[in-house]
Amino acid sequence: MLIKFFISAANNGYLNGLANEFNESTNSIRKELNNLSNAGYLLKSKENNRIIYNANTSHPMFDVLQKIVRQHLGLEDIVETVIDRIGDVDQIALTGEYAEGIDSGNIEIIINGLDVNEDYLNSIKSKIKKKIGREVSFLVNQKPDLNTIILYNKKSK
Secondary structure, eight states, X not given: OHHHHHSOTTOEEEHHHHHHHHTOOHHHHHHHHHHXXXXXXXXXXXXXXXXXXXXXXXXXXXXXXXXXXXXXXXXXXXXHHHHHHSSEEEEEEEETTGGGTOOOSEEEEEEEEETOOHHHHHHHHXXXXXXXXXXXEEEESOOOOTTOEEEEEGGGO
């Protein structure tokens, strides 16, 4: 559940939707949502007779939790590896199910830049999988969509 809410502050969910997504009972999801809300990590809001939960970005631990989730997924390792050895990278972004907070086992990374070494990217997939325990797919020079999370932006560095 931490991945769902802390990979991106834009992610949100409600009780029944989260129970279906995680294939868990509503009681177990309710307990976790209550624990995280009572601790101040999640905010609740009412929308169309549903209680919607999302990460409390004002919580003093928000940045720490987000960093832990990203480290757990191995995103920082991927970014460092790609930036160091791939060519002129302008942007690295997370897309697909992980950007939506779903731990599906396949991380999709968009890499935009000039002269991106796609052969190198293909050669490091197995090394990354061994290190972080998840498949990685690289999408080169594709436009990020609304659910994309920017992990690195050359212009902002």
